[in-house]
Amino acid sequence: MNDRAAADLDELESRTIYILREAFFSVAPLCMLWSMGKDSTALLWMARKAFLGKVPFPVALLDTGMELPEVYRFRDEISAAWDLDLRNEVCPPESGVDQTLPPGARAAARKTAGLRALIAREQYRGIIVGIRRDEQAIRAKERVFSRRARDGGWDVKGQPPELWDVFVSEIEDGMHLRIHPLLDWTEVDIWRYIKRESIPVVPLYFARDGRRYRSLGEKNITFPIESSAATLDEIIAELATTRAPERAGRSMDHETESAFELLRLGGYM
Amino acid sequence: MTRIVAAGHVDHGKSTIIARLLHDTGSLPDGKVDELQRASASRGVPFEWSFALDALQSERDQAVTVETTQMLLHLPQRDVLLIDAPGHREFLRNMVTGASSADAAMIVVDAAQGVAEQTLRHALFLQLLGITQAIVVVNKMDLAGYAREPFEAIRHEMAERLRSLNVRAGAFVPAVGRDGDNLLTRSSKMSWYDGKTVAEALAELRAPVPQKSAELRVMVQGVLRRGQSRTIVGRVASGVLKEGLDVSLWPSGRTAKIARIERWPDRGGDATVRAGAPVAFAIDEPYYVERGDIVSGTSGGPALVSRLRVRLLWLAGYALRPGQHLRLKVGTRTAHVELLSIERAIDVQTLRERPEGEAAHGDVIDATFRSREVIAVDDFATSPALGRFILLDGTDIVGGGTIQPETIVERTPANVVAVDHLLDRDSRAWRNGHRGAVVWLTGLPASGKSTIAMSVERRLFENGYQVYVLDGDNMRSGLCSDLTFSHSDRSENIRRVAEVAALFADAGFIVIAAFISPYRKDRDDARRAAGERFYEVHVAADVATCERRDPKGHYRKARAGEILNFSGVSDVYEEPEAPELTLDTAAQPLEESVATLLRFVEDTLAISARHGAPA
Numbered sequence: 001m002n003d004r005a006a007a008d009l010d011e012l013e014s015r016t017i018y019i020l021r022e023a024f025f026s027v028a029p030l031c032m033l034w035s036m037g038k039d040s041t042a043l044l045w046m047a048r049k050a051f052l053g054k055v056p057f058p059v060a061l062l063d064t065g066m067e068l069p070e071v072y073r074f075r076d077e078i079s080a081a082w083d084l085d086l087r088n089e090v091c092p093p094e095s096g097v098d099q100t101l102p103p104g105a106r107a108a109a110r111k112t113a114g115l116r117a118l119i120a121r122e123q124y125r126g127i128i129v130g131i132r133r134d135e136q137a138i139r140a141k142e143r144v145f146s147r148r149a150r151d152g153g154w155d156v157k158g159q160p161p162e163l164w165d166v167f168v169s170e171i172e173d174g175m176h177l178r179i180h181p182l183l184d185w186t187e188v189d190i191w192r193y194i195k196r197e198s199i200p201v202v203p204l205y206f207a208r209d210g211r212r213y214r215s216l217g218e219k220n221i222t223f224p225i226e227s228s229a230a231t232l233d234e235i236i237a238e239l240a241t242t243r244a245p246e247r248a249g250r251s252m253d254h255e256t257e258s259a260f261e262l263l264r265l266g267g268y269m
Numbered sequence: 270m271t272r273i274v275a276a277g278h279v280d281h282g283k284s285t286i287i288a289r290l291l292h293d294t295g296s297l298p299d300g301k302v303d304e305l306q307r308a309s310a311s312r313g314v315p316f317e318w319s320f321a322l323d324a325l326q327s328e329r330d331q332a333v334t335v336e337t338t339q340m341l342l343h344l345p346q347r348d349v350l351l352i353d354a355p356g357h358r359e360f361l362r363n364m365v366t367g368a369s370s371a372d373a374a375m376i377v378v379d380a381a382q383g384v385a386e387q388t389l390r391h392a393l394f395l396q397l398l399g400i401t402q403a404i405v406v407v408n409k410m411d412l413a414g415y416a417r418e419p420f421e422a423i424r425h426e427m428a429e430r431l432r433s434l435n436v437r438a439g440a441f442v443p444a445v446g447r448d449g450d451n452l453l454t455r456s457s458k459m460s461w462y463d464g465k466t467v468a469e470a471l472a473e474l475r476a477p478v479p480q481k482s483a484e485l486r487v488m489v490q491g492v493l494r495r496g497q498s499r500t501i502v503g504r505v506a507s508g509v510l511k512e513g514l515d516v517s518l519w520p521s522g523r524t525a526k527i528a529r530i531e532r533w534p535d536r537g538g539d540a541t542v543r544a545g546a547p548v549a550f551a552i553d554e555p556y557y558v559e560r561g562d563i564v565s566g567t568s569g570g571p572a573l574v575s576r577l578r579v580r581l582l583w584l585a586g587y588a589l590r591p592g593q594h595l596r597l598k599v600g601t602r603t604a605h606v607e608l609l610s611i612e613r614a615i616d617v618q619t620l621r622e623r624p625e626g627e628a629a630h631g632d633v634i635d636a637t638f639r640s641r642e643v644i645a646v647d648d649f650a651t652s653p654a655l656g657r658f659i660l661l662d663g664t665d666i667v668g669g670g671t672i673q674p675e676t677i678v679e680r681t682p683a684n685v686v687a688v689d690h691l692l693d694r695d696s697r698a699w700r701n702g703h704r705g706a707v708v709w710l711t712g713l714p715a716s717g718k719s720t721i722a723m724s725v726e727r728r729l730f731e732n733g734y735q736v737y738v739l740d741g742d743n744m745r746s747g748l749c750s751d752l753t754f755s756h757s758d759r760s761e762n763i764r765r766v767a768e769v770a771a772l773f774a775d776a777g778f779i780v781i782a783a784f785i786s787p788y789r790k791d792r793d794d795a796r797r798a799a800g801e802r803f804y805e806v807h808v809a810a811d812v813a814t815c816e817r818r819d820p821k822g823h824y825r826k827a828r829a830g831e832i833l834n835f836s837g838v839s840d841v842y843e844e845p846e847a848p849e850l851t852l853d854t855a856a857q858p859l860e861e862s863v864a865t866l867l868r869f870v871e872d873t874l875a876i877s878a879r880h881g882a883p884a
């Protein structure tokens with residue numbers, strides 16, 4: 001991987017802040033999803049920058065009860081230190097979703113159902129989500145302001161055009177927007193930014209006993225990778241040489257060829 | 270990082286070239302090739318590179334790119350972002366979405382099939398979206414026998430086409446995407462070619478440098494209130510913002526000083542914000558600032574206009590026609606607009622001009638809009654962020670385009686500072702898109718004054734002008750009901766009409782006054798009341814012609830002595846000596862006089878050029 005200059009990080013941060021402000025000043029009510037992972041935590045940091053220290057919208061966690069204990073500890077510390085308006089949305093139990101789905105997809109289905117319930121209850125018109133294009137080929141096809149139908153579905157083949165940075169915030173009642181301020185970022189951009197800004201992250205990302213989590217998900221369906229990267233610099237160096245995909249340890253992506261596409265069409269992040 | 274969109278005719282091999290480049294540069298993650306192998310085998314097709322981008326099931330099943338996608342390409346020289354955009358015309362909206370976020374283009378042409386319509390169409394869209402640099406890959410050279418001649422023919426044709434669109438062509442590269450010839454390394458099969466590889470040519474494309482030296486433009490996104498403090502937040506589109514700077518706020522025209530720039534976390538140091546960066550600041554005056562406002566330096570501000578000459582791409586399923594009401598979003602400002610006229614529409618399927626006044630889905634259109642509110646804009650070349658817009662109909666985006674230089678009739682002068690209680694004439698004119706004026710129609714009874722006045726009023730109103738007719742009917746019944754038709758009362762009548770007309774003109778209206786006004790002195794007084802905004806129009810027809818028309822029977826009654834002091838019969842009518850316009854209603858049909866007067870008013874009073882010519 002080639003070096004990307006600090007100017008590139010500035011440019012990425014500038015656009016993300018612009019998008020966050022466009023969302024806040026043109027979409028209401030608005031909410032941001034926070035998985036406590038590196039991406040949404042970096043995004044939360046940029047929301048603090050955009051609004052001068054205080055995140056002006058609620059921050060929701062879609063809680064399956066299956067996150068690792070370190071993740072819950074991180075949630076409690078950060079939400080207190082950063083004075084967040086945290087909404088812990090308990091997702092419906094696994095018994096409530098389609099039992100024919102493979103295990104990874106079942107967890108995703110629980111989160112999708114939790115999100116749908118949250119939107120229905122709070123009447124949110126905008127949900128800010130920290131997904132990136134380079135994570136997954138289907139996510140690469142996203143718009144920044146992306147419309148969702150009444151049932152939460154994503155009409156990927158009927159997406160309206162999006163020109164330059166002039167976003168369309170107008171939607172019909174009952175629909176909502178997914179707002180994606182991190183689409184342009186790559187995995188290594190996020191790590192470099194976390195280092196530059198000294199943003200706290202869940203310690204599970206750093207190697208212990210030869211293993212670390214590269215991507216955090218539910219404990220039954222996410223697995224650590226072999227790694228000796230125990231610092232931010234080592235993680236950045238590791239990413240410069242690895243060709244293993246970031247979400248290799250996330251089983252939900254790989255159960256069938258179309259697994260992830262079907263999850264997203266149904267309303268998953 | 271440079272963002273490069275791949276464009277070209279469907280099936281000329283864009284996705285294949287991108288995927289092969291990703292693979293050969295090690296930009297694809299492990300396991301991807303195996304996944305593509307499986308996806309290809311399950312569909313019973315040979316190994317398909319394009320599946321790396323065409324990730325949707327329907328894209329793979331039908332072997333066609335539907336949705337635009339983006340991927341990071343690790344070139345040996347540096348990283349670039351590649352944007353794949355569908356070539357199929359059904360997915361035009363996705364093509365322009367991909368292209369609008371790009372800095373440059375890679376245009377792919379099939380060596381065997383040559384330059385196709387779609388290639389030219391894409392080149393036209395790229396130019397419309399503001400892309401000025403490209404490279405051309407002549408792909409599938411294997412199907413052209415790896416020969417030099419077909420390559421040179423395509424190169425010649427494309428060079429010509431791109432030159433006419435003002436798109437700079439960086440390189441022309443013969444290649445075979447599927448086999449990787451001339452992508453990363455020079456191909457031995459085309460030893461006659463000694464130019465750049467595709468990778469070298471891509472690495473040389475650069476994103477435009479942010480305009481730090483350009484005039485200051487800040488797009489206001491909103492105002493944050495915390496307790497008593499109000500912080501304006503936005504983005505510096507061009508120029509540099511610093512504390513202590515005197516700035517102008519648009520469209521209000523007020524000036525203020527940047528009291529402080531706010532940052533979080535505040536790590537000290539130089540509080541200077543440059544082009545492209547977000548900004549939060551407070552001003553030293555309690556002025557009302559809102560989302561959509563523009564902050565500039567106190568000189569070199571944007572243009573305040575209510576008429577916009579634009580070039581746009583029409584994306585709605587229905588035809589665009591004059592009279593269509595839409596919302597136009599430029600920067601963070603949304604304005605209500607009405608389409609006044611279509612100057613030219615190119616049907617991009619045939620690349621031919623459509624008959625006048627028509628425009629359909631996918632057309633590239635030169636048009637004029639009128640906005641209900643005055644808005645601060647730049648032309649696209651001056652400031653891209655304030656010179657491009659989208660069009661909305663309800664919740665649907667129906668078009669997008671750029672603001673043309675003809676819109677910018679006048680930059681806002683530094684000395685025009687509009688304050689609430691002190692609106693000057695120019696501010697009103699900017700808001701209306703035209704100056705206020707008195708158009709004074711004088712002529713014999715039955716010469717056609719009222720008919721012309723009413724028709725022109727209607728046409729001007731439809732074209733978005735503030736216009737009002739004063740005539741005997743509405744003046745004599747109220748304000749002048751105490752007056753008779755004696756010589757002195759007729760003068761008094763005209764004096765009152767002239768004063769009212771001047772006030773209307775002051776308020777920004779175009780007043781069409783239709784009065785016989787037979788005495789030269791009265792008309793000269795009226796001219797003095799309205800000053801330079803007075804236009805005398807002689808509705809000229811001889812007495813015999815008017816008497817023949819005589820729709821109300823007045824001439825007959827005058828001849829019979831039932832009406833006294835009747836101009837042209839029992840009183841004089843003093844013809845104007847130097848009217849601004851003469852309408853010969855005896856010689857030409859009234860419709861022609863109406864058209865002549867309409868053209869005269871629009872040409873004289875509109876402050877934005879309506880027909881493309883700079884005013």
